Amino acid sequence: MPEVKSIFREVLPKQGQLSMEDVPTMVLCKPKLLPLKSVTLEKLEKMQMEAQEAVKQQELAMKEQSQ
Amino acid sequence: MEVTMDPLFLAWSYFRRRKLQQCSDICTKILQENPYDQDPSLFISEAAWSLKTRALTEMVYIDEVEVDQEGIAEMMLDESSIAQVARPGTSLRLPGTSQGGGPTPAVRPMTQSGRPITGFVRPSTQSGRPGTMEQAIKTPRTASTARPVTSASGRFIRLGTASMLTNPDGPFINLSRLNLAKYSQKPNLSRTLFEYIFHHENDVKNALDLAAQATEHAQFKDWWWKVQLGKCYYRLGLYREAEKQFRSALNHQEVVDTYLYLAKVYQRLDQPITALNLFKQGLDHFPGEVTLLTGIARIHEEMNNISSATEYYKDVLKQDNTHVEAIACIGSNHFYTDQPEIALRFYRRLLQMGVYNCQLYSNLGLCCFYAQQYDMTLSSFERALVLVDNDEEQADVCLLYPNVSYNGIGDLTLAYQCFKLALAFNNDHAEAYNNLAVLELRKGRIEQSKAFLQTAASLAPHMYEPHFNLSILSEKIGDLQSSYTAAQKSEDAFPEHVDTQQLLKQLRQHFAVL
Numbered sequence: 285m286p287e288v289k290s291i292f293r294e295v296l297p298k299q300g301q302l303s304m305e306d307v308p309t310m311v312l313c314k315p316k317l318l319p320l321k322s323v324t325l326e327k328l329e330k331m332q333m334e335a336q337e338a339v340k341q342q343e344l345a346m347k348e349q350s351q
Numbered sequence: 352m353e354v355t356m357d358p359l360f361l362a363w364s365y366f367r368r369r370k371l372q373q374c375s376d377i378c379t380k381i382l383q384e385n386p387y388d389q390d391p392s393l394f395i396s397e398a399a400w401s402l403k404t405r406a407l408t409e410m411v412y413i414d415e416v417e418v419d420q421e422g423i424a425e426m427m428l429d430e431s432s433i434a435q436v437a438r439p440g441t442s443l444r445l446p447g448t449s450q451g452g453g454p455t456p457a458v459r460p461m462t463q464s465g466r467p468i469t470g471f472v473r474p475s476t477q478s479g480r481p482g483t484m485e486q487a488i489k490t491p492r493t494a495s496t497a498r499p500v501t502s503a504s505g506r507f508i509r510l511g512t513a514s515m516l517t518n519p520d521g522p523f524i525n526l527s528r529l530n531l532a533k534y535s536q537k538p539n540l541s542r543t544l545f546e547y548i549f550h551h552e553n554d555v556k557n558a559l560d561l562a563a564q565a566t567e568h569a570q571f572k573d574w575w576w577k578v579q580l581g582k583c584y585y586r587l588g589l590y591r592e593a594e595k596q597f598r599s600a601l602n603h604q605e606v607v608d609t610y611l612y613l614a615k616v617y618q619r620l621d622q623p624i625t626a627l628n629l630f631k632q633g634l635d636h637f638p639g640e641v642t643l644l645t646g647i648a649r650i651h652e653e654m655n656n657i658s659s660a661t662e663y664y665k666d667v668l669k670q671d672n673t674h675v676e677a678i679a680c681i682g683s684n685h686f687y688t689d690q691p692e693i694a695l696r697f698y699r700r701l702l703q704m705g706v707y708n709c710q711l712y713s714n715l716g717l718c719c720f721y722a723q724q725y726d727m728t729l730s731s732f733e734r735a736l737v738l739v740d741n742d743e744e745q746a747d748v749c750l751l752y753p754n755v756s757y758n759g760i761g762d763l764t765l766a767y768q769c770f771k772l773a774l775a776f777n778n779d780h781a782e783a784y785n786n787l788a789v790l791e792l793r794k795g796r797i798e799q800s801k802a803f804l805q806t807a808a809s810l811a812p813h814m815y816e817p818h819f820n821l822s823i824l825s826e827k828i829g830d831l832q833s834s835y836t837a838a839q840k841s842e843d844a845f846p847e848h849v850d851t852q853q854l855l856k857q858l859r860q861h862f863a864v865l
Binding site for chain 1 (some may be wrong): 411413414417418457458459460468469470471472473474675676679682683686687701706708709710711713714717721744747750751754757758782785786788789792814816819820823824850853854
């Protein structure tokens with residue numbers, strides 16, 4: 285590809301004042317890695333779910349009996 | 352002709368293969384046929400009884416070392432603390448006292464108690480220590496249940512009563528009619544009975560009675576009973592008594608478990624340095640023991656000393672290169688110190704080992720995205736969505752997409768939808784509220800944005816982002832007073848945040864001019 289000579293030249297001012305304004309912007313929450321669960325915790329949660337289910341079933345059965 | 356197997360032998364075989372329900376059923380049958388031993392030289396029904404207690408215990412057994420749930424009462428009405436404010440570096444309750452070169456909250460999100468989030472949750476890491484009573488009652492929800500009022504009303508009691516409810520004939524052993532003194536004389540029955548009472552029935556007081564009588568019967572020479580006594584005292588909140596029992600058990604016999612229990616007591620008494628010393632003593636007796644090394648790493652991590660925690664986790668990996676907790680913690684540490692590609696290697700290792708859950712895939716996706724391996728990102732997220740268990744996890748996974756859509760390709764609509772979805776799944780998601788507020792402001796809806804920010808700030812007072820955003824927003828609409836208060840809260844949550852300090856300085860100048 286032949287080199288095209290640009291008609292624009294960049295200008296870098298050497299004199300004068302440079303002003304810059306730092307505007308605070310809103311921050312988003314950072315990406316969060318999800319922590320892995322320990323075996324004990326998983327077992328606890330599983331047991332709790334099962335227990336809740338069992339109790340629910342039993343209550344349903346009791347309701348049906350009383351009707 | 353069919354040859355039937357001896358039922359007791361069959362039950363024993365089921366027990367070894369962990370088919371516990373079948374084992375317990377057979378034992379029940381044996382016990383129904385002959386409840387008491389006819390021939391005193393054969394202990395058939397005694398054996399069946401003991402086996403059944405063991406099977407029932409195994410069904411609900413959880414590692415006592417890992418279990419740690421503090422109720423509100425223990426946390427707020429703390430009798431064991433010596434001083435109101437502990438010296439820096441000596442307490443687990445003052446996070447941030449020893450910054451061990453860890454990343455700031457601008458990079459690494461914080462948990463409720465002001466610690467950087469870790470790569471691994473255990474029953475005890477979930478809670479943290481809230482500073483005020485209000486926070487204690489309001490915020491921490493562990494495994495989708497509220498914090499119990501005391502540890503005596505916690506998850507174990509609920510589990511215990513549930514297991515009794517589901518048994519139509521009532522409990523297998525009626526504790527109130529049990530003659531504990533008789534059983535404590537029989538060493539071959541008392542141990543299984545103790546474990547049954549402690550783990551299955553969760554009746555710590557009766558378990559303590561039995562253990563006390565049994566240790567007396569053993570003339571205070573049996574380390575096992577002393578450890579059990581210590582466990583009971585710990586559950587009852589009598590930490591100094593528990594300490595004594597564990598110490599005395601260690602005098603009889605050096606066991607790793609005892610070290611772990613004793614360290615747990617010291618952690619509860621908020622003496623991390625003593626616990627560390629104890630772990631080091633333990634390592635002298637059991638060099639390279641993984642659980643002890645992990646204990647040290649955990650304490651360093653809880654004291655916000657991430658770099659030395661990582662060192663110890665690396666030591667753990669030298670001993671056991673499939674240790675999930677160590678890999679996860681080192682991985683997350685690399686991620687938050689700007690090395691997502693190395694974090695990716697650790698998480699990939701977990702995948703190779705066979706860990707297969709929603710959290711792992713979402714972490715993999717996130718690491719892939721930040722390590723610029725875009726081809727894997729979205730497919731990992733999709734896998735994570737498939738493996739989701741409950742609504743909270745679903746919300747967390749939904750929040751991952753905006754990282755790609757908003758930060759990556761600038762697709763605001765998708766990001767907006769994801770935040771809304773996350774909120775639909777989990778109504779208390781402070782991060783989603785905060786991010787949604789930022790998007791709302793970009794759309795020019797100031798009131799909406801402000802409302803979201805206020806919600807986020809009240810849901811998660813420990814995060815600095817909502818306070819800071821609220822401060823900027825209020826300053827823009829000219830409400831300098833609320834801007835100032837919000838900025839102060841942001842400074843409390845994250846003192847080193849430069850933008851907050853600049854904003855505060857600006858506001859103070861404003862006020863001075865007025």
